[in-house]
Amino acid sequence: MSDLDFSHDQLPGRIVFGAGRRSETPGELASLGASRVLIIGGSHDTATIDDLVSQLHMPVETIIGVRPHVPAAVVRAALDVVDSFEPNTVLTIGGGSSTGLAKMVALERDVALLAIPTTYAGSEMTPIWGTSDGGAKKTGRSLRVLPSTVIYDPELTVGLPREVTVNSACNALAHCVEAMWLPDTSPITIEGAVVAIKAIVDAVEDVADRLDDIEARSRLLYGAHRAGSVLATAGTGLLHKTAHVLGGMFDLDHGAMYAVLTPHVVAHQLSAMPDIHQRFHDALGPDPAEALHALIDRLAAPSSLADIGFPADRFDEAAEAIAEHADVDLEEVEPVLTAAAQPATETA
Numbered sequence: 001m002s003d004l005d006f007s008h009d010q011l012p013g014r015i016v017f018g019a020g021r022r023s024e025t026p027g028e029l030a031s032l033g034a035s036r037v038l039i040i041g042g043s044h045d046t047a048t049i050d051d052l053v054s055q056l057h058m059p060v061e062t063i064i065g066v067r068p069h070v071p072a073a074v075v076r077a078a079l080d081v082v083d084s085f086e087p088n089t090v091l092t093i094g095g096g097s098s099t100g101l102a103k104m105v106a107l108e109r110d111v112a113l114l115a116i117p118t119t120y121a122g123s124e125m126t127p128i129w130g131t132s133d134g135g136a137k138k139t140g141r142s143l144r145v146l147p148s149t150v151i152y153d154p155e156l157t158v159g160l161p162r163e164v165t166v167n168s169a170c171n172a173l174a175h176c177v178e179a180m181w182l183p184d185t186s187p188i189t190i191e192g193a194v195v196a197i198k199a200i201v202d203a204v205e206d207v208a209d210r211l212d213d214i215e216a217r218s219r220l221l222y223g224a225h226r227a228g229s230v231l232a233t234a235g236t237g238l239l240h241k242t243a244h245v246l247g248g249m250f251d252l253d254h255g256a257m258y259a260v261l262t263p264h265v266v267a268h269q270l271s272a273m274p275d276i277h278q279r280f281h282d283a284l285g286p287d288p289a290e291a292l293h294a295l296i297d298r299l300a301a302p303s304s305l306a307d308i309g310f311p312a313d314r315f316d317e318a319a320e321a322i323a324e325h326a327d328v329d330l331e332e333v334e335p336v337l338t339a340a341a342q343p344a345t346e347t348a
């Protein structure tokens with residue numbers, strides 16, 4: 001198929017990007033017609049939230065403390081707050097877990113959404129929602145959950161620990177690499193993926209070396225923003241679906257799973273679809289899988305599922321669940337999972 005034969009959904013949304021630009025939040029809320037605001041954030045965001053609340057001259061309610069994978073019970077508790085406070089706008093500050101909870105509120109109730117992300121997960125750019133219940137993760141798409149405005153302020157990311165920074169950047173990279181082969185991709189999405197991969201690869205080692213370097217943090221956050229847009233239009237395939245299944249079954253760290261899985265799934269996909277090689281070239285050179293392995297190595301990020309809590313004795317069960325969820329043959333999943341589950345000392 002020619003690359004110039006495609007469909008592409010251009011998604012709406014306003015982006016405000018720059019160091020210190022969180023100070024523009026009151027004006028951005030006013031543009032959305034906010035008159036009662038619910039703020040959802042993580043416990044590390046309380047200082048930023050207190051500061052914001054002091055600037056908002058309207059009724060404000062807060063939900064502080066979110067949980068990974070947006071458990072259904074946390075969503076129900078948030079909806080109780082919404083039903084008694086009746087906000088017309090939800091403001092979320094934090095990582096994908098904060099954004100994820102705000103999205104579930106927007107899915108279930110009529111509210112505008114403004115997101116201020118503090119990690120590199122990219123959820124703020126997508127119409128994808130997700131929640132977990134009893135070890136299973138459920139996801140879907142709805143424009144209701146796409147934030148109307150996103151404010152990126154790299155100053156809010158300097159407190160992100162090195163490990164979370166690196167793993168979250170790997171999550172962003174995963175959005176981009178998977179866009180190279182998914183059926184819903186387009187030249188527009190692929191161009192965005194190349195820009196995002198270059199920005200992330202260019203910045204992540206600088207940030208890992210100097211966590212408070214605002215200029216490097218800005219470049220990494222820009223890459224993450226573009227990566228989120230890529231995920232929004234390309235959707236998800238074997239790579240993301242493997243992480244969703246493993247996250248739901250074993251509560252493994254989201255970003256760490258992508259650090260491990262991404263090079264292996266890219267290697268598998270390149271052998272199955274050699275035509276996609278050239279799409280990677282500008283971003284990762286002639287051997288994309290090796291480039292990713294080397295990057296993970298230099299960052300000292302996790303390189304084996306064995307090191308992040310994957311139980312080897314549940315390999316078969318996990319492989320079957322992934323094959324079912326990703327709608328691929330078990331024979332396709334097993335080699336990738338075997339490579340990713342091998343203890344790092346054996347792959348070195």
Ligand code: NAD
Pocket residue numbers: 042043044067068069070094095096097098100118119120121122123124126127128129130156157158159160161164168171231254255
């Ligand atoms: P997260 O929100 O759980 O944050 C990761 C860690 O970083 C947490 O410990 C958090 O407390 C900490 N943290 C966040 N901001 C901080 C700051 N400014 N300073 C210090 N610490 C900070 O995880 P995440 O990696 O951002 O997001 C992962 C979640 O997002 C997963 O549930 C994933 O499924 C979801 N996600 C959804 C989409 C989507 O499009 N729907 C896209 C990507 C990720």
